[in-house]
Amino acid sequence: MQQVRAVVAKAKGEPVSVETINVPDPGPGEAVVQVQSCGVCHTDLHYREGGINDEFPFLLGHEAAGVVESVGEGVTEVAPGDFVVLNWRAVCGECRACDRGEPQYCFNTHNATQRMTLAEGDLAGTELSPALGIGAFAEKTLVAAGQCTKVDPEARPAAVGLLGCGVMAGIGASINTGGAGRGKSVAVIGCGGVGVAAVAGAALAGSSPVIAIDIDPQKLEAAKALGATHTIDSSSEDVLARVKEICGGYHEGAEGADVVVEAVGRPETWKQAFYARDLAGTVVLVGVPTPDMTVPEIPLIDVFGRGGALKSSWYGDCLPKRDFPMLVDLYRQGRLDLDAFVTEEIGIDDVEAAFDKMHSGAVLRSVVVL
Structure with missing residues (x-):
């Protein structure tokens, strides 16, 4: 287990705070990812406002790119050192949609089994609910390995991470x-x-x-x-x-x-x-x-x-392992301007201010760069 800084929404409608959290070592089928960038999406604001569910506290952030740091038992699709874009629909390969060859409609997508927790204060040890099963306003996060999609490592993280949700x-x-x-x-x-x-x-x-x-x-x-x-x-x-x-x-x-x-x-x-x-x-x-x-x-x-x-x-009826690498390649070729979606790059302490800018319509995406 290791401790990192992360953005947490502790209660409905309250400003977010930067907290120290515990990230477990990856178990079977899991991966720890060192986050390099994460876009500030309206869905994160919906979580903070209680518009998704009331499973506070939430670990916010989900439009992310980073590098796989470690993997758990049985993981073969990614390895430490791989540059990945995170997705929130890791397909099961077994449900009726997957069986009929339409995994983009998987009815049993999954996330990491273990939970990250708060490390300090009165709520120390409290399990966090990661936004869309990711929780990437954090220096590192724990996800299911199937949520990691390998893409061209030469791509700019702040741009291609946005494929993880809104752009895709x-x-x-x-x-x-x-x-x-x-x-x-x-x-x-x-x-x-x-x-x-x-x-x-x-x-x-x-x-x-x-x-x-x-x-x-x-x-x-x-x-x-x-x-x-x-x-x-x-x-x-x-x-x-x-x-x-x-x-x-x-x-x-x-x-x-x-x-x-x-x-x-x-x-x-x-x-x-x-x-x-x-x-x-x-x-x-x-x-x-x-x-x-x-x-x-x-x-x-x-x-x-x-x-x-x-x-x-x-999710744009996407299949991440099919669509993310293709769109990143188009970006690298200059045929898809993902950079145009990045209005500003901010730090992990600036997420609450980014929510305010979102209300004004002044940005397409603020992107946290770690």
């Missing part, structure tokens, strides 16, 4: 879930980190037009830099009319976009996405709603009459 969720929502590609139009509602990644994914797949929709001019500019051909300011423009106008200029008679990615997670924007798609088009929900939200009232005849598909996207 957005790119995958466009390509894997939505089926974006040549000859298809894509609209993305909400241009935070995940939405801008969905724009980048659509552009990477060859879709055109790629339409970015948001109320924030800064976010729309970021979307243009990552491949949006058109932008719509939904605070002042009629979104449905503009999407139909833009897509009609590419395909005469189009009623909307072939794929609409909703990256906000609200009923009103999901309804907007429903009506912004073309006949037989696809709506992809990748924005995370709160438990109290419900599907908006839509006439069932409209659901029937428009055809197509209404989908939710789990």
Whole structure:
């Protein structure tokens, strides 16, 4: 066992604190990773606010890259010294999804068996709940070995670590879930980190037009830099009319976009996405709603009459061992600008301030560099 510094949320809504924690030696199927970078994601803020569950205290952080320090018994997929991006869906290889050759839909993903604990103070010995089974706002963390995906060691950790959650969720929502590609139009509602990644994914797949929709001019500019051909300011423009106008200029008679990615997670924007798609088009929900939200009232005849598909996207329907190395290679080739997602690099003591910046919309990602 060793002790390291880490960011912990001790109680609902309270500011996070940097604490000393105990990291156990890896057991069977586990690995200890020396964390080099970890992005500050909205999901971490949801944990702090009690929006995920109430299993406090939480060890926050999950968009991470680092180097494997040690592995437990039976681990063959990674070895000490490997540069890895951490993922939160280590597939089991045995469930019905895995059995039918669709491990990206694994229903039995797993995390480390052992728990890290607080090392000091009144709560010394208390088990920590790692965010998404990772907990990487820490100098070192314990994960299941299957959560470690080997990638090109020459890649910049602060950039490629973001594939561990938000960037992969957005790119995958466009390509894997939505089926974006040549000859298809894509609209993305909400241009935070995940939405801008969905724009980048659509552009990477060859879709055109790629339409970015948001109320924030800064976010729309970021979307243009990552491949949006058109932008719509939904605070002042009629979104449905503009999407139909833009897509009609590419395909005469189009009623909307072939794929609409909703990256906000609200009923009103999901309804907007429903009506912004073309006949037989696809709506992809990748924005995370709160438990109290419900599907908006839509006439069932409209659901029937428009055809197509209404989908939710789990982690961009990705398979980390397939998708992470490929996207890192595209980054290294200059074909996917992951650096553009890194607004600032910060220290482990600056996470609470990063949450405040997140509220203002001033950053795509703050990244903790250790």
